[in-house]
Amino acid sequence: MTKWVKRMVTIKEVAKHAGVSVATVSRALNKNGYVSDEARKKVEAAIRELEYYPNEVARSLFQKTSKMIGLLLPDISNPYFPLLMKGIEESARENGYSVILGNVEEGSELGEDYMTLFAQQNVAGVLSAVEGTLSHGSSMPIVMLDRVLEEDDFAVYTNDVKGGKLAAQAVLDRDPGNVLIIAGPKSVPGAIDRLIGILSVLNPSDVTYQIYETTSYTIEEAEETARNIFIKYKKIDSVIASNDLFALAVMKEAQQKGLRIPDDIQVIGYDDIPFSQLIYPGLTTISQPAFKLGYQAADLLVSRIRKNKIEEKRIKLDPKLVIRDSLREKMESEDG
Amino acid sequence: MTKWVKRMVTIKEVAKHAGVSVATVSRALNKNGYVSDEARKKVEAAIRELEYYPNEVARSLFQKTSKMIGLLLPDISNPYFPLLMKGIEESARENGYSVILGNVEEGSELGEDYMTLFAQQNVAGVLSAVEGTLSHGSSMPIVMLDRVLEEDDFAVYTNDVKGGKLAAQAVLDRDPGNVLIIAGPKSVPGAIDRLIGILSVLNPSDVTYQIYETTSYTIEEAEETARNIFIKYKKIDSVIASNDLFALAVMKEAQQKGLRIPDDIQVIGYDDIPFSQLIYPGLTTISQPAFKLGYQAADLLVSRIRKNKIEEKRIKLDPKLVIRDSLREKMESEDG
DNA sequence: TTTACGTCTGTAACCGATTACACATTTTAT
DNA sequence: ATAAAATGTGTAATCGGTTACAGACGTAAA
Numbered sequence: 001m002t003k004w005v006k007r008m009v010t011i012k013e014v015a016k017h018a019g020v021s022v023a024t025v026s027r028a029l030n031k032n033g034y035v036s037d038e039a040r041k042k043v044e045a046a047i048r049e050l051e052y053y054p055n056e057v058a059r060s061l062f063q064k065t066s067k068m069i070g071l072l073l074p075d076i077s078n079p080y081f082p083l084l085m086k087g088i089e090e091s092a093r094e095n096g097y098s099v100i101l102g103n104v105e106e107g108s109e110l111g112e113d114y115m116t117l118f119a120q121q122n123v124a125g126v127l128s129a130v131e132g133t134l135s136h137g138s139s140m141p142i143v144m145l146d147r148v149l150e151e152d153d154f155a156v157y158t159n160d161v162k163g164g165k166l167a168a169q170a171v172l173d174r175d176p177g178n179v180l181i182i183a184g185p186k187s188v189p190g191a192i193d194r195l196i197g198i199l200s201v202l203n204p205s206d207v208t209y210q211i212y213e214t215t216s217y218t219i220e221e222a223e224e225t226a227r228n229i230f231i232k233y234k235k236i237d238s239v240i241a242s243n244d245l246f247a248l249a250v251m252k253e254a255q256q257k258g259l260r261i262p263d264d265i266q267v268i269g270y271d272d273i274p275f276s277q278l279i280y281p282g283l284t285t286i287s288q289p290a291f292k293l294g295y296q297a298a299d300l301l302v303s304r305i306r307k308n309k310i311e312e313k314r315i316k317l318d319p320k321l322v323i324r325d326s327l328r329e330k331m332e333s334e335d336g
Numbered sequence: 337m338t339k340w341v342k343r344m345v346t347i348k349e350v351a352k353h354a355g356v357s358v359a360t361v362s363r364a365l366n367k368n369g370y371v372s373d374e375a376r377k378k379v380e381a382a383i384r385e386l387e388y389y390p391n392e393v394a395r396s397l398f399q400k401t402s403k404m405i406g407l408l409l410p411d412i413s414n415p416y417f418p419l420l421m422k423g424i425e426e427s428a429r430e431n432g433y434s435v436i437l438g439n440v441e442e443g444s445e446l447g448e449d450y451m452t453l454f455a456q457q458n459v460a461g462v463l464s465a466v467e468g469t470l471s472h473g474s475s476m477p478i479v480m481l482d483r484v485l486e487e488d489d490f491a492v493y494t495n496d497v498k499g500g501k502l503a504a505q506a507v508l509d510r511d512p513g514n515v516l517i518i519a520g521p522k523s524v525p526g527a528i529d530r531l532i533g534i535l536s537v538l539n540p541s542d543v544t545y546q547i548y549e550t551t552s553y554t555i556e557e558a559e560e561t562a563r564n565i566f567i568k569y570k571k572i573d574s575v576i577a578s579n580d581l582f583a584l585a586v587m588k589e590a591q592q593k594g595l596r597i598p599d600d601i602q603v604i605g606y607d608d609i610p611f612s613q614l615i616y617p618g619l620t621t622i623s624q625p626a627f628k629l630g631y632q633a634a635d636l637l638v639s640r641i642r643k644n645k646i647e648e649k650r651i652k653l654d655p656k657l658v659i660r661d662s663l664r665e666k667m668e669s670e671d672g
Numbered sequence: 673t674t675t676a677c678g679t680c681t682g683t684a685a686c687c688g689a690t691t692a693c694a695c696a697t698t699t700t701a702t
Numbered sequence: 703a704t705a706a707a708a709t710g711t712g713t714a715a716t717c718g719g720t721t722a723c724a725g726a727c728g729t730a731a732a
Contacts, residue, residue: 010718010719011718011719011720023683023684024681024682032721033721035680036681039680054719055456055458056456057458057718058717058720059719061391068436076425079418079611082414085439086411093439098437098438098457099437100435100436101407101434101435102434119344120393121434122393139343223613245614248611248614248615252614252616255616274413274555275584278588279584280587281591346687346688348689356711359711359714368690371710371711372710372711390689393688395689397688397716398689399717
């Protein structure tokens with residue numbers, strides 16, 4: 001049995017097979033200019049018989065744009081990203097776009113390289129969750145993911161201040177005692193907003209709290225942090241973590257020390273990564289709509305690409321409190 | 337301040353600026369034919385001054401191939417994939433390739449669509465972890481990821497039989513009692529191999545075991561399974577789970593029932609997803625080298641694309657046992 | 673009947689690169 | 703000294719599409 005290598009059929013062959021010119025085939029394909037019913041039918045038949053699919057590269061060359069969007073993420077292995085990516089991929093696909101992946105360690109200059117690469121590939125637009133993404137002076141539309149650079153950027157993000165408030169209020173309602181706030185890196189705008197939200201709730205109250213600041217979101221630092229806080233602070237009754245990873249690490253360390261959760265120490269996380277419901281006790285956390293965020297961001301980008309009318313250039317999504325078992329029972333509210 | 341839209345510089349402009357023909361620029365760029373030192377210098381200067389980057393689309397059109405590889409994954413949100421993707425992305429980038437993402441629900445026909453799309457984009461090759469990926473009759477090189485289709489496929493995968501043996505031996509060494517095997521969907525070849533490995537160790541011994549078969553790898557089914565097994569089976573002393581997700585779910589359910597791990601019930605997982613070290617007690621599991629797998633697969637694909645000599649068309653990576661705290665203490669070996 | 677417009681089609685230019693080919697010049701071999 | 707080979711360069715064809723343009727119809731308006 002001979003192994004045939006299928007060559008892609010070209011528009012020229014379709015034209016010949018249908019007995020018309022390439023221009024007519026192209027017009028029929030794109031429903032552009034005038035095409036008679038007769039010609040259209042012949043073309044459609046030829047396309048079907050030859051199994052013709054237009055070469056997107058040739059198209060892209062002429063159009064100076066393509067059906068691809070670039071995606072720039074800082075560290076894919078972050079457990080929060082899979083859902084985000086799924087949302088992006090799904091929305092992009094539904095709109096006829098595919099996604100080129102770019103992974104960049106935060107702070108590296110790879111971001112610029114990728115922007116150049118995207119430009120070389122004629123991508124139609126870029127989704128970026130990377131801090132230093134410059135618009136490369138180019139005409140590529142960009143939509144920021146959960147990070148906002150400048151005032152006039154297009155962006156889809158979650159209301160981190162509100163998320164911080166939600167988390168703080170949840171512990172405030174539940175016999176807080178001494179509160180430890182594990183704050184994310186201050187280089188990450190979202191982390192700052194969360195802290196602002198937390199403090200805006202805690203400050204007016206009379207709880208005592210302390211802040212432990214971290215420098216990254218890696219698992220290693222999460223474990224180290226968990227070890228440190230139990231050494232550094234005498235008595236912690238509540239922990240508000242900057243994300244679920246840190247919350248999990250703290251819970252593990254506490255359990256290893258024989259502390260009961262939530263009785264001896266209660267913990268609240270942030271993100272609601274899928275695992276948070278699979279551990280014991282279930283982690284109470286602030287849910288970020290990762291899938292939705294990705295989906296909407298891709299949608300917004302496509303709207304920009306198509307120059308559709310855009311109602312709002314920045315979409316703010318609301319996080320919400322997901323109650324599981326890592327917080328204590330709610331105290332009776334004093335004000336009814 | 338006027339907002340300038342930077343247009344991409346073309347080879348023609350570089351040629352004019354350098355005072356040579358486009359052919360010479362192209363030759364200098366690709367270090368192909370003869371180019372005098374003088375011409376080369378002029379070209380390099382022009383490139384630098386104009387900030388020229390070749391249009392990859394135009395290149396791709398002529399070459400009938402591109403600097404992109406397609407990646408087909410069944411359900412990105414699987415926690416095992418982020419590391420895999422990171423490996424792929426890194427290796428691809430080092431080799432000058434970028435990655436187009438394709439997410440496909442297992443069993444859907446989207447896989448075929450994506451293969452067509454990849455062909456339309458002139459991708460240089462495809463990495464696929466999807467069962468039904470046909471080679472589309474086309475000339476695109478394919479490397480399978482952790483799934484093997486036919487005898488003559490190129491593939492990078494882990495030795496699942498060995499992984500199964502490792503897991504089974506680990507519990508066999510630790511006062512197994514009644515063993516429950518949670519087997520993955522039999523539609524997944526890897527799951528079958530793991531089961532084969534497990535049974536090859538358990539059968540010659542005198543432990544009693546039962547098999548619970550699952551149909552997917554979703555979190556929902558993991559939770560449901562965890563609930564079911566404690567109803568269906570009277571006394572379980574050891575659980576060998578098909579992956580960490582299921583192991584986690586079982587551990588949670590057990591802990592909720594007041595069972596102590598590993599004293600009352602011991603659990604071993606599979607995959608070693610990053611969370612397994614963040615839960616309490618730490619999950620003993622079989623580590624799959626996800627990053628390495630992705631990295632090597634991309635490497636193998638690039639070798640195929642470049643028609644390099646390939647020593648082995650299928651690379652088998654060894655899983656290894658990662659001991660944490662979810663298994664009991666090892667018994668004294670009888671033949672020590 | 674002439675003019676105008678709408679419909680339909682094909683030829684050829686174009687997008688931005690690569691490379692076959694022709695030609696010129698230099699170097700090497702005989 | 704002369705042939706042969708190596709070096710250097712530009713023109714034009716090519717990849718596979720899209721579309722401006724021109725020409726050929728048919729029909730409606732004047």
